[in-house]
Amino acid sequence: MWSVTGALGVAVPTTAACRRKPFLVSSSLPKQTTKLHLSSPQLTLPSSHFSSSFKTSATTSVQQQSDNKGERTKYYFLVANAKFMLDEEEHFQEQLFERLRYYGEREKEQDFWLVIEPKFLDKFPKITQRLRRPAVALVSTNGPWITFMKLRLDRVLAESFEAKSLDEALASNPATLEFDQPEKWVAPYPKYESGWWETFLPKEIQESVV
Numbered sequence: 001m002w003s004v005t006g007a008l009g010v011a012v013p014t015t016a017a018c019r020r021k022p023f024l025v026s027s028s029l030p031k032q033t034t035k036l037h038l039s040s041p042q043l044t045l046p047s048s049h050f051s052s053s054f055k056t057s058a059t060t061s062v063q064q065q066s067d068n069k070g071e072r073t074k075y076y077f078l079v080a081n082a083k084f085m086l087d088e089e090e091h092f093q094e095q096l097f098e099r100l101r102y103y104g105e106r107e108k109e110q111d112f113w114l115v116i117e118p119k120f121l122d123k124f125p126k127i128t129q130r131l132r133r134p135a136v137a138l139v140s141t142n143g144p145w146i147t148f149m150k151l152r153l154d155r156v157l158a159e160s161f162e163a164k165s166l167d168e169a170l171a172s173n174p175a176t177l178e179f180d181q182p183e184k185w186v187a188p189y190p191k192y193e194s195g196w197w198e199t200f201l202p203k204e205i206q207e208s209v210v
Contacts, residue, residue, distance in 0.1 A: 072162040075120075075169045076146040077139045080156040081132035082116065086197050087179040089153060093192055096138075096200055099145075112140035114200040117175040120161050127157050134175040136197075170202040 085092060096112075103110055118137045121128050128135075140146050143160070150158045163169035185191050 072164050073141065073166075073169070074143075074160055074162050075139050075141060076143045076158070076160045077115075077118075077120075077137045078146060078150055078153065078156040078158050079118075079121065079127065079131065079135055079137040080153075082134045082136045082175075082177055083132070083179060084155065085136040085138075086177065087192060090187075090189075092153060093196055095149065095152065100199070111142055112138065112145070112200070113170055113202050114197050115139055115170050115172050115202070116177065117173040119171040119173060120163070120169065123161060124159055127159060130157065134177065139169060166202075172202075 096114075099112065100110070102108075115137045117134050118139070121131075121135065121137070138146070138149060146158065150156060161169075179194065181191070
């Protein structure tokens with residue numbers, strides 16, 4: 001509201017016109033503000049392009065993993081002379097049977113074997129120079145477990161190699177194991193029975209022994 005005063009006819013705002021009008025907030029404004037706050041101003045690619053890129057990357061990763069499966073597998077091993085590994089070492093038999101029981105309870109596929117006179121030793125001349133023969137190797141695809149067994153047995157040599165197949169990794173040369181029995185057994189536990197190790201030989205060799 002305006003009024004005209006004086007001779008000059010100046011328009012002066014009335015008191016009502018000077019009053020501050022209340023600021024009305026729409027109930028939908030907070031929702032709109034929240035939506036604008038959550039939206040990312042830096043995202044310029046459409047969602048369809050992002051999904052396509054992600055699927056392409058995932059597919060490439062899976063394909064690479066699949067290709068890797070066709071490559072050579074790494075095997076870890078401990079090796080020592082057969083007399084020590086199979087006849088003298090006090091805890092070796094117990095460790096292997098306990099692990100076999102553990103795998104059976106959890107329905108896990110066995111990933112460790114004993115190999116008598118393994119052919120892969122030809123690749124390690126520095127090891128064979130230190131071995132009494134015949135030799136026996138504990139072979140596994142589980143590197144950390146082989147490291148544990150190395151610390152447990154102590155007087156063994158450890159290394160690793162790669163092979164295209166399990167048959168290649170566990171291939172062995174013919175050997176006969178005969179251990180002299182001690183005249184007097186003084187340990188509080190029974191002596192290992194000869195042939196206990198056959199349970200851990202590769203399947204084909206187990207069948208030929210039977």
